[in-house]
Amino acid sequence: MVITENLSKTFIDQKKRAVKAVEGVTFTAKPGEIFGLLGVNGAGKTTTLRMLSTVIRPTAGRAEVAGYDVEKDPAMVRASIGFMSNSTALYGRLTSLEVIRYFGGLYGLQGKALEDRVEYVVNKMNLHEFKDRLCDKLSTGQKQRVSIARTILHDPPVLFFDEPTAGLDVVTSQTVMEFIEEARDNGKTIVFSTHIMSEVERLCNHIAIIHSGQLMGAGTVQGLKDQTGEASLEKAFLKLVQFQSEYAKS
Amino acid sequence: MNRTWHVAKKELQEMFRDKRVRTGAFIMPVLLIIMMVGLTGFLVKAVGKNEGTKVHVVKSTSPLLEAFRKAKFEVVDVATREEGEALVKSGKARILLEIKDSDNGQLPIDAIVDPKNQTGQIALARVSAVVEIANKAAIKEIFRLKNIPESAQEAIKLKVIELQIGDKASAGDMIVGLLPYLIIIWAFYGAMGIVGDLVAGEKEKNTLETLLITPAGRNEIVMGKIFALSVVSLLSSLSSLVGIFIVSVAKLPGSEVMFKGGFGVSPTAAFTILVLMIPTSLFFSCILVAVSSYAKNSREAQTYLTSVSFIVLIPAIFSQFIGLTDYGSTLWVNFIPILNTANNVRLALLGKATMLPVLCSIAVSLVLAVIGFVVTVRMFNREEVLVRV
Secondary structure, X not given: XXXXXXEEEEEEOOOOOEEEEEEEEEEEEOOOEEEEEEOOOOOOHHHHHHHHOOOOOXXXXXXXXXXXXXXXXXXXXXXXXXXXXXXXXXXXXXXXXXXXXXXXXXXXXXXXXXHHHHHHHHHHOXXXXXXXXXXXXXXXXXXXHHXXXXXXXXXXXXXXXXXXXXXXXXXXXXXXXXXXXXXXXXXXXXXXEEOOHHHHHHHOOEEEEEEOOEEEEEEOHXXXXXXXXXXXXXXXXXXXXOOOOHHHHO | OHHHHHHHHHHHHHHHOXXXXXXXXXXXXXHHHHHHHHHHHHHHHHHHOOOXXXXXXXXXXXXXHHHHHHOOOEEEEEOOHHHHHHHHHOOOOOEEEEEOOOEOOEOXXXXXXXXXXXXXXXXXXXXXXXXXXXXXXXXXXXXXXXXXXXXXXXXXXXXXXXXOOOOOOOOOHHHHHHHHHHHHHHHHHHHHHHHXXXXXXXXXXXXXXXXXXXXXXXXXXXXXXHHHHHXXXXXHHHHHHHHHHHHHHOOOOOHHHXXXXXOOOOHHHHHHXXXXXXXXXXXXXXXXXXHHHHOXXXXXXXXXXXXXXXXXXXXXXXXXXHHHOOHHHOOHHHHOOOHXXXXXXXXXXXXXXXXXXXXXXXXXXHHHHHHHHHHHHHHHHOHHHHOOO
């Protein structure tokens, strides 16, 4: 379970001015469902996920991940999550297997427990062919499969995906989305951040629309369409973020 | 602690697979020593031998010319002093001698040189040595003819007695002057070459965030990275010793000049150097990781590090000359970071290192390492430093 209550983050920029990146975001993501964070680039999705994964601290509000408060029990939160984004890189001078084992060690796995999990993820993500190859030599799709293997190695109950398919080809995107669906079916709590409407429609049970750091709407895909009276999620989204095209403005 | 070692192990694995580390931190120090010893040996030999040195002489039949020829000088006749001076001015002649007529039993010789020409000064020193030998031979002959004891040639006889202080085996002057500087420099530069990748590079490649999301504490991550970098720094600094050992054992060119008394680095000296360099490498690594943590990317880190490197360079350069002063044996030098280590390495090579200065030096390096570590951990906890890209 992931719960946020009025979660906010204010950064101080180089001119010492307060910049509100996220303001009063409240939502709940439940086990066995995919919760989508939908917003344009710079809307505050990544900042929200960074707060949930304890990389940065909220300036107001609270959040709970897998039953642990992000500020009071950050270590327990980190042990309970898997995080993957399209920009997450691998260590180029290590092989796929070495990267996976390295993260296994960081998650406290060792000995047989580690080897069993490594074997599981290698089989699951079908890494056999390139498991001993340096990550620098892998294709984008292969890297993404290793990234997923790293993310699920410690079998976390909560998974965060930050635009995981951005920049990927159709086949690799499909692999990632199938994996996310499978994780949902296995009862994981999934928070999925994206700006791609089709992915949201396919994957998400519930969504929250974030714009300029604020929650502009939340509910099911159909619920948001009904709420806005629009036929497509894209139009519902634009209505909720009060988008006016340059043409309309003039 | 387990995770600290885990991070350190992974960092070392990555570093040793990096060609830049293998060449920059380990091979280069060895090659540099081989080249420097070879070059220094060549220069010392070239400066020390008379063979082939040309001495231009204004046409003369003085028997002294024979003494020059015997000393392997090449005597070149010139017709007039003006012609010879023109050759000196144009750099074609190093030294011009005009042997004048004997006056009151003394043979006056004008030695004309360009004071700004170093080879001219070397030639002058060699000519002076020949003249001194000829003078001594002439005096000896006069004393013999007058039945005066030969010992009267030197009214005062200075006898030098060298006391053995510290270890019997010690390195030669050139090694003592050069090695502390190189050991310090490579401890810093060996690690500097890779530190950009260690934190700033991880920010740039987006691997740092993945690391921060794991249950590993930030202290553990910082410590792991510092330990790994310290190992590279230490090995890089000790590579100079390996270089010296290779030159000495393989008797490479220049070794006969640099190692007249053998390798010269006793096991005690090597152990003292190791003990001194462990905290120094730790201290350097803490500074380097702190700078790398502050930088947005590896390029920015390298820019900062270039400026920081001067802080290391200045005391390291001064350490080469401290032996020319009395400061090397004062206690306060042991409280000046970097210079203290270099000076104690120098004393260790001379077989004169003592416990108190070595301990002071280690303590200072360790205190600075702890300060650097605390600063780096604080930076790792400051999200504006960590996530700014």
